[in-house]
Amino acid sequence: MKVATVTLNPALDLTIRADGWRQGDVNTAQGAQFDAGGKGVNVASFLADAGMTVTATGLLGADNPERFEALLRDKGVRDAFIRVPGATRIGVKVVDELAQETTDLNLPGLTPNNEHLQALQGTLDALAEDHDVFVLAGSLPPGAPQDLYVQLTARLRAAGRTVALDTSGAALRAALQAGALPHLLKPNIHELKFALDRNLVSDADLLAAARTLIARGAELVAVSMGERGALLVTAAEAVMARPPRVAVKSTVGAGDAMLSGLVNARARALTLHDTARAATSFSLGAITRVGAHLPDPETLTAFARQVDVRNADHAQEV
Ligand SMILES: Nc1ncnc2c1ncn2[C@@H]1O[C@H](COP(=O)(O)OP(=O)(O)OP(=O)(O)O)[C@@H](O)[C@H]1O
Numbered sequence: 569m570k571v572a573t574v575t576l577n578p579a580l581d582l583t584i585r586a587d588g589w590r591q592g593d594v595n596t597a598q599g600a601q602f603d604a605g606g607k608g609v610n611v612a613s614f615l616a617d618a619g620m621t622v623t624a625t626g627l628l629g630a631d632n633p634e635r636f637e638a639l640l641r642d643k644g645v646r647d648a649f650i651r652v653p654g655a656t657r658i659g660v661k662v663v664d665e666l667a668q669e670t671t672d673l674n675l676p677g678l679t680p681n682n683e684h685l686q687a688l689q690g691t692l693d694a695l696a697e698d699h700d701v702f703v704l705a706g707s708l709p710p711g712a713p714q715d716l717y718v719q720l721t722a723r724l725r726a727a728g729r730t731v732a733l734d735t736s737g738a739a740l741r742a743a744l745q746a747g748a749l750p751h752l753l754k755p756n757i758h759e760l761k762f763a764l765d766r767n768l769v770s771d772a773d774l775l776a777a778a779r780t781l782i783a784r785g786a787e788l789v790a791v792s793m794g795e796r797g798a799l800l801v802t803a804a805e806a807v808m809a810r811p812p813r814v815a816v817k818s819t820v821g822a823g824d825a826m827l828s829g830l831v832n833a834r835a836r837a838l839t840l841h842d843t844a845r846a847a848t849s850f851s852l853g854a855i856t857r858v859g860a861h862l863p864d865p866e867t868l869t870a871f872a873r874q875v876d877v878r879n880a881d882h883a884q885e886v
């Protein structure tokens with residue numbers, strides 16, 4: 569199975585470790601590192617670590633592509649990014665390991681023109697010839713139409729391809745209102761509340777919301793809730809996956825790892841219980857290191873064993 573990830577608004581992530589830092593103070597930091605990032609780039613990196621054949625496309629700034637090129641080369645991911653003038657945005661991530669907190673400062677990104685968007689469409693049409701799954705992930709770049717993911721999803725579905733979507737804000741709202749929903753959706757709970765304009769208070773509310781999306785054509789909806797885990801819903805089943813407590817190095821990419829685990833589990837035709845376990849183990853692997861990399865298979869298996877997965881039809885309040 570071949571997977572293509574689509575990152576329209578990648579980011580060069582600058583992770584700064586500053587234990588005990590305080591907003592508005594002069595703070596001392598322990599260290600910093602740059603990583604090629606953006607949700608689809610992270611998914612490509614996780615899936616390559618899981619042994620899958622991956623192509624990464626999207627829009628990449630021509631002025632600072634080196635770290636992205638190096639990551640894709642090192643992981644054996646095919647680079648099908650369209651270069652656009654300017655530098656890819658920086659995403660600042662301040663990690664406080666003492667407080668176990670990660671703070672994100674995401675810049676807006678480069679503005680593509682019509683030519684870039686048409687070139688992207690051409691690349692996707694070509695990839696749709698022989699790629700089975702398309703992962704559309706991350707925010708839209710400034711100036712892009714809010715229904716861009718709706719258009720891409722409709723076209724890829726019409727070509728018979730499987731589509732997974734993880735986005736936020738107005739782009740997610742548009743995607744959830746569209747006629748053709750993606751097969752796989754992984755919003756976090758805040759993104760889902762905003763997109764549906766509903767105050768989802770209990771597990772029952774969440775389950776009902778996910779089921780409306782399933783009724784409208786999605787095959788799997790995974791609503792992630794940070795350290796509280798994730799609710800996974802299909803037409804036949806619903807499960808709640810609670811992670812164990814771990815020492816977090818950075819929560820950046822936790823959701824991307826979960827999405828990668830869902831895609832990987834689908835390729836392996838796992839049951840929903842095993843999918844929940846595997847996807848959560850990917851997230852645990854991601855948050856126990858900085859950068860979008862999975863640990864060795866033994867560590868992943870050990871994490872998977874520690875995930876508490878139960879039927880969610882009679883779940884407790886979240
Ligand atoms: N602090 C934590 N402890 C244990 N597991 C966590 C923690 N944070 C996240 N996870 C795991 O990662 C999964 C995805 O996390 P989360 O809901 O934060 O995704 P997200 O908001 O999409 O993340 P991002 O946008 O940063 O990639 C959770 O369902 C959970 O299994």
Ligand SMILES: O=P(O)(O)OC[C@@]1(O)O[C@H](CO)[C@@H](O)[C@@H]1O
Pocket residue numbers: 577579581604605606607610659672674705706707708736820821822823824
């Ligand atoms: O602005 P977006 O696209 O919503 O999020 C961008 C981003 O926070 O997502 C990844 C983590 O999920 C990071 O690598 C990146 O900086």
